[in-house]
Amino acid sequence: MTIIMKKPLLSAAVLLLAAALCVVSLASDFRSMQEREPIYPGPGVTSVRMLSDWFPGIHGTPGDTEVYILEGKKPGSSMLVLGGTHANEPSGVLAATLLVENAQPEEGTLYVITHTNQTGFTCTDPQEAAPMRFMIDTPAGPRWFRYGSRASNPIYQWPDPEIYVHASSGQQLSGSETRNLNRAYPGRPDGTLTEKIAYAITELIRTEKIAVEVDLHEASPEYPTINAIVAHENAMGLASDSLINMQLEGMEISLEPSPKNLHGLSHREIGDFTDAYALLMETSNPAQGRLRGRTDEHLVVTGQDKFYLKAFGYGRLYVPYDENGHPISQRVARHVTGIAAFANSYTEMNLGGERGGINLGTLPGYEELESDIGPYLCPKA
Amino acid sequence: MQIECIVFFVMLGVFLLGNFLLKLPVSLSMVAGAVAGTLAAGDGIPLRHLFEGTFVYLDTVLIIATAMIFMTVVQESGTLDALAEVIVSRFYKVPAVMLVLLMIIVMFPGMVTGSSTASVLSAGAIVAPILLLMGLPAPTAGAFLAIGAVLGMAAPPVNIPAMLITGGVDMPYIGFEGPLFTLTIGSGVIAALFLGLRHCKNLDYRVIGRELDHETGKKYGLKLYLPLVLLIGLMLACRLFPNVVPTLGMPLIFLISAAVGCFTGRRFPIAASIREAMRTTVPVLGKLMGVGMFIQVMTLTGVRGFIVDSCLGLPAALLYLAICTVMPAFGAVSSYGSASVLGVPFMLALLSTGNQTVIAASLAFIVCMGDLMPPTALAGNYAAQIVKERYSKVLPQCAVPVMVCILMGLAFLLNSGSLGFLVP
Numbered sequence: 001m002t003i004i005m006k007k008p009l010l011s012a013a014v015l016l017l018a019a020a021l022c023v024v025s026l027a028s029d030f031r032s033m034q035e036r037e038p039i040y041p042g043p044g045v046t047s048v049r050m051l052s053d054w055f056p057g058i059h060g061t062p063g064d065t066e067v068y069i070l071e072g073k074k075p076g077s078s079m080l081v082l083g084g085t086h087a088n089e090p091s092g093v094l095a096a097t098l099l100v101e102n103a104q105p106e107e108g109t110l111y112v113i114t115h116t117n118q119t120g121f122t123c124t125d126p127q128e129a130a131p132m133r134f135m136i137d138t139p140a141g142p143r144w145f146r147y148g149s150r151a152s153n154p155i156y157q158w159p160d161p162e163i164y165v166h167a168s169s170g171q172q173l174s175g176s177e178t179r180n181l182n183r184a185y186p187g188r189p190d191g192t193l194t195e196k197i198a199y200a201i202t203e204l205i206r207t208e209k210i211a212v213e214v215d216l217h218e219a220s221p222e223y224p225t226i227n228a229i230v231a232h233e234n235a236m237g238l239a240s241d242s243l244i245n246m247q248l249e250g251m252e253i254s255l256e257p258s259p260k261n262l263h264g265l266s267h268r269e270i271g272d273f274t275d276a277y278a279l280l281m282e283t284s285n286p287a288q289g290r291l292r293g294r295t296d297e298h299l300v301v302t303g304q305d306k307f308y309l310k311a312f313g314y315g316r317l318y319v320p321y322d323e324n325g326h327p328i329s330q331r332v333a334r335h336v337t338g339i340a341a342f343a344n345s346y347t348e349m350n351l352g353g354e355r356g357g358i359n360l361g362t363l364p365g366y367e368e369l370e371s372d373i374g375p376y377l378c379p380k381a
Numbered sequence: 382m383q384i385e386c387i388v389f390f391v392m393l394g395v396f397l398l399g400n401f402l403l404k405l406p407v408s409l410s411m412v413a414g415a416v417a418g419t420l421a422a423g424d425g426i427p428l429r430h431l432f433e434g435t436f437v438y439l440d441t442v443l444i445i446a447t448a449m450i451f452m453t454v455v456q457e458s459g460t461l462d463a464l465a466e467v468i469v470s471r472f473y474k475v476p477a478v479m480l481v482l483l484m485i486i487v488m489f490p491g492m493v494t495g496s497s498t499a500s501v502l503s504a505g506a507i508v509a510p511i512l513l514l515m516g517l518p519a520p521t522a523g524a525f526l527a528i529g530a531v532l533g534m535a536a537p538p539v540n541i542p543a544m545l546i547t548g549g550v551d552m553p554y555i556g557f558e559g560p561l562f563t564l565t566i567g568s569g570v571i572a573a574l575f576l577g578l579r580h581c582k583n584l585d586y587r588v589i590g591r592e593l594d595h596e597t598g599k600k601y602g603l604k605l606y607l608p609l610v611l612l613i614g615l616m617l618a619c620r621l622f623p624n625v626v627p628t629l630g631m632p633l634i635f636l637i638s639a640a641v642g643c644f645t646g647r648r649f650p651i652a653a654s655i656r657e658a659m660r661t662t663v664p665v666l667g668k669l670m671g672v673g674m675f676i677q678v679m680t681l682t683g684v685r686g687f688i689v690d691s692c693l694g695l696p697a698a699l700l701y702l703a704i705c706t707v708m709p710a711f712g713a714v715s716s717y718g719s720a721s722v723l724g725v726p727f728m729l730a731l732l733s734t735g736n737q738t739v740i741a742a743s744l745a746f747i748v749c750m751g752d753l754m755p756p757t758a759l760a761g762n763y764a765a766q767i768v769k770e771r772y773s774k775v776l777p778q779c780a781v782p783v784m785v786c787i788l789m790g791l792a793f794l795l796n797s798g799s800l801g802f803l804v805p
Contacts, residue, residue: 022428029429126437126673127718129430129681159440161628162494163539163620172554174544222729225551261553290726291690293385293683294422307683307690316693316730 033122033132037145039066039097039114040380044104044361046071051113054207055200057189062156063197065118067204068100069111076108076356077211077346080204080276081339082266083113085181085215087120087148088130090300091283091328092216094145095335098369098376099360107347108358111208116215117181117197119156121148130287134297136328138374147300150288151179157193167191169263177264182215185269205274211352212238212342213276215266216335220289221308221317221326225282228254229338232271232278239279241349242341249366251337277351281338283331284319291316301328333369384422385687392418392675392684400756406664407756411671415678422682434677437715438669440632441498445662445669445759447635448502451612452767453658454639456506458646460605463598465510469589476515476581477574483508484529484573488565491533493616494631495541497752497760500530501767503612503635509767514589515581519770524778527753527764528572532786534716534760535749536565539620542720543745549725552737559803560742564789572782601646608642665762672757676714685722693726700730701794704747705787712751713758720748735797738804743793750783 041048047069052059083096096114103110115121124130124147135142154160160175167188177183179194187199205213212235219226231239236257243255258267258278271278286292286308287300293307304325312321319326340363347357364376395417399410412431419427455461472479487508491500505526512522534540537558547554598605615634618626629637643651679685688711692703704727711719724744731740752760758772761779765772793800 022432026428026432124433126433126435127677127680129434129677159443159630159632161619161623162496162541162631163544163623165623167624172539172544174541174548176545177548222726223550224729224732259551259553261555262551263553290722291686291693293686293690295681295683305686307686310690311693314694316726 029132030123033124033146033148036115036121037133038379039068040101041068042101042103044070044102044110045100051197051200051204054204055189055196058193058196058200061193061196062119062122062153063117063193065113065115067111067113069109070100070103070105071109072105072107072359072361074107074356077352077358078109078111078208079212079214079339079343079346079358080111080208080210081113082116082201082213082215084115084121085117085266086150086217087115087117087146088125088128088150088288089216089218089285090134090145090147091218091285091331091335094136094328094332094373094377095216095339098332098336098373099339099363102376103363104361106359106361107356108343108352109208110358110360111204111210113201116201117152117194119153119193120151120181121146123149123153123155125149125151129295131295131297131300134300136301136374136377138378140378143377143379151176152181152194154179166264167195168269171263173264182217182266183264185264185266186273202270202273205270205276210274210276211355212346212358213266213270213274213278214339214342215280217280217282218285218288218331219282220291221284221286221319221321222289222291222311224318225256226284226318227252227334228256228282230256230258230267230280230282232258232267234271235277235279238277238342238345238349238351241345242338245341245344246337249337249341251334251366253334253338277346279342281335283334284326285331286326303327303331329373330370332373333366336363336369337366383687385683388418388421388682389679389684389687391421392678396675406667408664408667408671411668411675411756415671415674418678418682418684424681427681430677430681431674434675435670435673437673437676442666442669443632444496444635445498445502445666446659447632447639448499449658449662450655451608451635451639451642452502452506453654454642455608457649457654458605458608458642459594459597459601460608460642460646461507461510462594463601463605464507464609465514466593466595466598468511469514469593470586473584473586473589476584477578479515480573480577480581481570483511484525484532484569487526487529488533488536488569490616491530492536493539493620495534495539496631497530497534497749498763499631500533501526501760501763505530505764505767507609512577513768514592515577515584516589517577517580519768520774520778521576521580523761523764523768523770523775524782525573525576526767527761527775527779528576528782529569530760530764531749531752532565532569532572534752535561535746537561540742540745540749542716542724542748543741545717545720546724546728546741546745549721550728550732552741556738556804557742559805560739560793560800561746563803564742564746564786564793568782568786568789571785575782576778597647604645607645608638611641612638661766665759668756672714676718689723689726692723693730700727701791704744704794705791708744708748709750709783709787710754712748713754713756715757716748716751719751720745724748731794736801736804739793739797739800743790743797746793747787747790750786753779753783
């Protein structure tokens, strides 16, 4: 302290130099978030387009992202799967990736976006102390995946207003929700980057006449809507039928109606503004919860946490929780099983009429995936 | 003892050691505490986390810095002197009414922006000289501003902690006006009269009139108030017409208003005044950076989960006690952080106990008291700075009104079921 008081210029110079050294050494860390994990399109992928093909307003922006198209052998209805709406909910990305690399539809067309809010994968949330990546063991060795932010990267959309006003409903939310893609639907062509991404997805759904849209999410175990399907009222029949099939596969899951007065969410706005059956799935991810202990890759992959175990003991959780945690293989299994069940029910209920059904071909079953997702996410040469 | 508990005590211990024993600034003590925490947890010195944690306050830092510039400009240009003269000469005969009006004036910017800092640095600067003229001692006047600022932050239509809590449980931010208005206006009137009335029962205008500046207002006329009108106008326009008026953001609104204020009143050395304003505010900005690092390390090492888990594991009676103590205390780190980290789990724990909107409003109201908790204490620190007093003198004056507020919040929580009529 004495030195600082006596030689302020020298102290300032030393501190500035130290700060500069920190910035230089950290720059590569933060820049590394721009690197995208490789996706290996499987034999079922018939073309890869960019989301900006449906709304050129995001062309060349960090919000543009790949849309994997898997056309079935027979024409039929189409389904859109959204993974990575929130980049800190990794089972959605993994489930979508697993579909891109393994699904071979028999009937209809499957559209998959693995990184729906691509900009969220280029940063982490301050104060969440999340890892920047995590590894999945596969027979060909460990494969890395990105863990990112719930919201769009503020580098591309900043500053947040104090209050976020949802454009089409006038609903008010805290300003930080301005960058939350799942509060931006149906989106605006002249809005923020996040609203433009939402608009592009809505346009894709309208243009391609998507019949079923499934948005893959995760939530913390203390959140009431967990291990659940949230369905727009138009999709309740489809969701109910699918739910029974999922339960027959040994998967405990509940069904929640999409609240009519909560706007901006995919299950509400896509249901209201398009003809698609809008569905959302939630699994339980302790790595994003407020009760979690140490935050690291191990927690992301295993979902094991001693504080959640205690919290379950005194009845604060909405899902069963034991020392096995909620491993990511189980969470991905839930999503993949759910998607297959939606497609099957859609076809069985003949909801497509003359357009035909959706048959995603043979996908690994719930128990198979729950035991290990590694074999289905092998890096390819 | 759990490792997270040990890490927590190491962090706190090193912070206290640095701050009180070595007399380091709060900001550097927080950094030292954060680094000690990562070392104790076996994480080495994770530069990435230390650096990343500071970014959560980037927007707040910009708001504070620009608000300080605005405050300096309206002080130096004579706007505040003129306004004080107008208000005192009109209302000196009814001090109780004047105190309540002044409290509402302090609350107003917070009601519109949801920020206690905006309240204390804009309206607080206007009201402070009036309170001092009315005979309130500087620490009491500081407490008046600080309480007004946090009540403004809690008052409808914009209560950001409530938005964070409702966002965390997927509940729409609808119907909060009734409970929040009742809580904040009720508390505001009580606080204003409790803090002010005993000091200004018999105001003698002949005495205080001598302290007022009667010339500046006459010389520059209405244009003197242009920066204030612009500030309020832009805040309201952005809020009321979000689809017409582009989002300017509080920093730009403060800067535009300050720029106009440089030409509407007395001339003053602009660069020197702004430099001085920045010099006084840099320690608080540094404190925020340190707090950011601290909370990131708490999350990384599991200390945050340890605290939340310990609170939620309490039996019902103690749970309410934790809500009334731990939640405001966490405001020492960040009241928004408290709303998100503690407010959401508490909300989930109380979901089935009554009217959910009243519960969320009450929790958010209690959370807002955290803006008075040292070392961050944004509202308290700036209120003290405005009345040129040490925060340690202002804080004890806030104690009774804060306790009244927390008790009111608790009463609302316990009776949320029967207060459902406040929600339309």
